Amino acid sequence: MKGRGWVLLAVIGLALALTGAAGAQTTEPPSGQPPTEDEVNAIAKNMYCPVCENVPLDVCPTLACQQWRDQIREKLIEGWTEEQIHDYFVLQYGDRVLAAPPRSGLNWLIYIGPWVLIAAGAIMLARLLWRLRAPAAGPEPPPQPPANGPDDYRARLEAELKRRDLKD
Amino acid sequence: MIANVGYGALVITLLTALYGIGAALYGALRGRPRWVDSARNAMLLTFPLLTISALSITALLVANAFEVSYVQAVTSRSMPTYLRITALWGGQPGSLVFWSWLMALFATAVTLRDWRRDREFLPWVIVVSLVTLAFFLILSIGFENPFQRYWATPSGAVITAMFQPQGTTLFVPPDGRGLNPLLRHPGMIIHPPMLYLGFVSLVIPYAFAMAALVTGRTDDRWLRLTRRWTLWAWVFLSLGLILGGRWAYDVLGWGGYWGWDPVEVAALLPWLTATPFLHSAMIQEKRGIFKHWNMLLVILTFEVMIWATFLTRSGVLSSVHAFAQSAIGPLFFAFIIITTVLSLGLLIKRWPELKSEGELRSLLSRESLFLINNLLFIAILIVCIWGVFFPIFTEAAGVIGQIFPGVAHIFTGQKVTVGPIFYESATGPLWAALLFLMGIAPLSAWGSSTARTLGRAVWKPALVATLALGAVFVVAGVRNGVALLALWLCMFVTAVTLYEFYRAAMARSRAHGMNMLVALWQLAGRNRRRYGGYIIHLGVVLMAVGIIGIELFQTETQASLALGESVTLGRYTARYDSLAEFDTNDNRNVARAVITLFKDGVPVGELYPRRDYFYESEQPMTIPGVRSSIEDDFYILLINWQPISTQTATFKLYHNPLVNWLWFGAAIFLLGTFVAAWPEKEPDAVIETRARRAAVQA
Numbered sequence: 001m002k003g004r005g006w007v008l009l010a011v012i013g014l015a016l017a018l019t020g021a022a023g024a025q026t027t028e029p030p031s032g033q034p035p036t037e038d039e040v041n042a043i044a045k046n047m048y049c050p051v052c053e054n055v056p057l058d059v060c061p062t063l064a065c066q067q068w069r070d071q072i073r074e075k076l077i078e079g080w081t082e083e084q085i086h087d088y089f090v091l092q093y094g095d096r097v098l099a100a101p102p103r104s105g106l107n108w109l110i111y112i113g114p115w116v117l118i119a120a121g122a123i124m125l126a127r128l129l130w131r132l133r134a135p136a137a138g139p140e141p142p143p144q145p146p147a148n149g150p151d152d153y154r155a156r157l158e159a160e161l162k163r164r165d166l167k168d
Numbered sequence: 169m170i171a172n173v174g175y176g177a178l179v180i181t182l183l184t185a186l187y188g189i190g191a192a193l194y195g196a197l198r199g200r201p202r203w204v205d206s207a208r209n210a211m212l213l214t215f216p217l218l219t220i221s222a223l224s225i226t227a228l229l230v231a232n233a234f235e236v237s238y239v240q241a242v243t244s245r246s247m248p249t250y251l252r253i254t255a256l257w258g259g260q261p262g263s264l265v266f267w268s269w270l271m272a273l274f275a276t277a278v279t280l281r282d283w284r285r286d287r288e289f290l291p292w293v294i295v296v297s298l299v300t301l302a303f304f305l306i307l308s309i310g311f312e313n314p315f316q317r318y319w320a321t322p323s324g325a326v327i328t329a330m331f332q333p334q335g336t337t338l339f340v341p342p343d344g345r346g347l348n349p350l351l352r353h354p355g356m357i358i359h360p361p362m363l364y365l366g367f368v369s370l371v372i373p374y375a376f377a378m379a380a381l382v383t384g385r386t387d388d389r390w391l392r393l394t395r396r397w398t399l400w401a402w403v404f405l406s407l408g409l410i411l412g413g414r415w416a417y418d419v420l421g422w423g424g425y426w427g428w429d430p431v432e433v434a435a436l437l438p439w440l441t442a443t444p445f446l447h448s449a450m451i452q453e454k455r456g457i458f459k460h461w462n463m464l465l466v467i468l469t470f471e472v473m474i475w476a477t478f479l480t481r482s483g484v485l486s487s488v489h490a491f492a493q494s495a496i497g498p499l500f501f502a503f504i505i506i507t508t509v510l511s512l513g514l515l516i517k518r519w520p521e522l523k524s525e526g527e528l529r530s531l532l533s534r535e536s537l538f539l540i541n542n543l544l545f546i547a548i549l550i551v552c553i554w555g556v557f558f559p560i561f562t563e564a565a566g567v568i569g570q571i572f573p574g575v576a577h578i579f580t581g582q583k584v585t586v587g588p589i590f591y592e593s594a595t596g597p598l599w600a601a602l603l604f605l606m607g608i609a610p611l612s613a614w615g616s617s618t619a620r621t622l623g624r625a626v627w628k629p630a631l632v633a634t635l636a637l638g639a640v641f642v643v644a645g646v647r648n649g650v651a652l653l654a655l656w657l658c659m660f661v662t663a664v665t666l667y668e669f670y671r672a673a674m675a676r677s678r679a680h681g682m683n684m685l686v687a688l689w690q691l692a693g694r695n696r697r698r699y700g701g702y703i704i705h706l707g708v709v710l711m712a713v714g715i716i717g718i719e720l721f722q723t724e725t726q727a728s729l730a731l732g733e734s735v736t737l738g739r740y741t742a743r744y745d746s747l748a749e750f751d752t753n754d755n756r757n758v759a760r761a762v763i764t765l766f767k768d769g770v771p772v773g774e775l776y777p778r779r780d781y782f783y784e785s786e787q788p789m790t791i792p793g794v795r796s797s798i799e800d801d802f803y804i805l806l807i808n809w810q811p812i813s814t815q816t817a818t819f820k821l822y823h824n825p826l827v828n829w830l831w832f833g834a835a836i837f838l839l840g841t842f843v844a845a846w847p848e849k850e851p852d853a854v855i856e857t858r859a860r861r862a863a864v865q866a
């Protein structure tokens with residue numbers, strides 16, 4: 001659910017409060033077309049019921065999840081959009097029915113948090129490696145000159161194997 | 169009786185471990201080798217003692233001793249014997265004893281090695297191993313005792329206790345609850361022991377690292393000594409994860425192998441730190457740099473492993489309340505905090521002594537690229553830890569909202585679900601970057617490498633990969649941009665790796681006038697780590713191809729069919745022929761459909777998707793019907809049916825392109841790890857012989 005989702009949620013919440021109805025009001029007229037099972041699954045795929053831990057709704061074999069899918073089908077027949085259906089379940093059961101936390105409030109942390117840490121690590125590493133752009137002035141010669149031709153490569157390979165025999 | 173023996177053995181093991189810790193500390197600090205020897209004997213004793221304990225549980229499981237609460241919780245009369253035995257790790261109390269038993273096994277193996285050259289490490293390796301073991305034993309004895317029994321009070325209530333409370337009689341339930349049906353699968357039977365083997369063997373490198381820090385012998389000796397341990401730990405971890413994936417594919421019935429379930433992710437965490445450690449350890453051995461970093465990684469690996477052990481079995485991931493209710497959670501937490509503080513304290517104390525012997529000299533040198541590899545793995549680790557803990561965090565943060573109503577709308581205390589979408593989008597680019605590194609790192613040189621030398625080595629494999637990608641574009645008609653990029657990376661790594669094998673074998677065969685195959689064999693035999701590593705890389709590429717196939721090209725459909733009707737998905741058509749529903753003698757109700765499968769209109773076989781319902785645990789299980797080929801899998805699930813008429817049934821069909829490359833790649837991957845980890849001749853003996861020879865010549 002993006003920023004738009006919040007507005008929608010607010011609108012639905014307001015509509016519910018105003019009408020006092022338990023059932024949500026739909027703004028679109030019922031399309032009447034029975035949805036295919038694939039259409040139902042496409043929506044259920046990104047949902048989890050609160051009971052069946054970590055099993056996506058589209059494949060969960062329990063009876064309760066089957067009933068949820070039936071509910072989705074009914075809503076689709078009534079002409080609801082995917083977002084409306086998600087919001088409907090969120091209102092009833094909380095954010096946990098969605099496959100990913102909605103981008104709002106505290107949940108922003110999950111989307112930003114790792115990247116802040118990773119960026120910090122990357123900056124540290126970049127600073128370390130950036131210094132290397134300046135030619136190292138140390139007295140230490142490069143221990144293994146790059147291979148310039150087949151002979152060099154062969155020599156290095158042999159040297160490496162020998163060294164392994166020695167040290168390893 | 170057997171329960172008492174098992175429990176007694178646990179208690180004696182704990183006392184032995186505590187004695188061993190004391191004796192090792194005293195011996196090391198006061199310089200009394202005999203005390204260290206005594207501690208070593210104590211450590212050796214833990215294994216037979218824990219064997220008695222583990223065998224006791226197994227005997228109780230096999231004998232249907234339902235008066236023991238653990239036995240009652242994980243077995244039932246209808247279970248076959250082999251499943252009863254494996255129920256040892258079917259629940260938390262048994263798992264913890266099993267963990268301790270494996271830990272004792274590894275500790276014994278380490279203790280039995282030749283310590284003459286590393287005498288000063290011995291007491292500290294014993295202390296670290298035994299402290300870890302003692303921690304797990306305390307958990308088993310005090311909180312998750314697998315030998316507790318049921319007792320009936322005169323009022324008719326049933327209580328659990330280890331020893332008979334006054335005025336009670338032993339209560340024997342008529343039958344047990346049975347093992348979770350999902351766990352009754354060969355993959356699931358071997359998967360936990362493999363993961364646990366991986367987990368416990370990670371204690372060994374940590375123990376040596378700590379020994380190095382305590383003693384101040386901070387050269388890379390500890391790394392060399394534990395290299396193979398880490399590799400074997402990694403083999404077991406990888407195998408455990410792969411088996412878990414296979415189990416999910418076969419049993420969980422959602423058409424996939426990895427669902428980014430929090431428990432799965434928790435099991436992946438130690439792998440995500442052990443893998444970069446294996447890489448960066450090579451840099452320290454080669455160049456004498458990154459010593460601090462390696463210490464940090466080995467500490468992190470240990471702590472993450474302890475966390476993973478806890479998370480995979482405790483149920484805390486389902487709810488933060490499970491953590492608060494069980495005493496085990498806070499204890500694990502305390503153990504992790506204490507060991508982290510102590511390890512970091514030691515590291516800080518030795519910080520100046522761990523100075524690098526060399527320095528990073530070039531941006532494109534192999535060590536720089538390894539460092540970037542490390543960063544990427546740690547980045548994936550961060551994403552995973554964040555994802556696993558975030559739901560617990562949002563739930564727990566509700567407290568803040570309760571205390572400060574002003575911010576209650578932010579700290580709602582609502583639990584959230586962090587599903588595959590989050591992990592896949594966050595880690596996808598990181599995995600891709602790792603693949604790219606896997607391609608260029610083998611071509612870069614140690615020490616220094618310039619863009620020009622690297623470019624000269626890279627262009628040939630890059631060209632081969634691009635040509636191969638062109639073929640995929642034209643022949644296979646792949647147009648998905650992400651897939652094309654990912655496939656290019658896979659081909660690039662393959663080209664580089666094969667080229668590395670080729671040019672090394674070529675060079676040797678020319679130089680020594682030997683056959684190419686012989687040259688290749690000798691090469692792999694003499695530098696097992698490098699060429700084993702390359703085989704692992706090839707395995708990873710094949711696995712990546714499988715993952716690309718199923719992640720980007722999986723298609724699915726669902727249909728309700730009457731008898732004789734068909735549904736088509738891509739080139740496959742499935743015809744619903746019949747359905748039978750029956751009870752089995754192991755307390756299952758099975759509904760099994762017969763499907764005739766056609767590919768391009770030609771019949772290719774019958775599939776039998778089924779739904780097993782377990783009466784004891786009231787749990788359904790969906791077993792797919794699968795037709796596998798190198799090209800793809802056709803995977804069909806029985807979702808629903810009319811119980812009375814069985815005339816119509818609902819099926820879910822998946823087409824999983826290339827998924828078998830994943831399993832095939834996993835086999836190559838494991839082959840590579842075996843090549844890399846296979847014992848070589850004792851390295852010290854080689855050094856000594858060479859030194860002697862050199863002295864004689866001089």
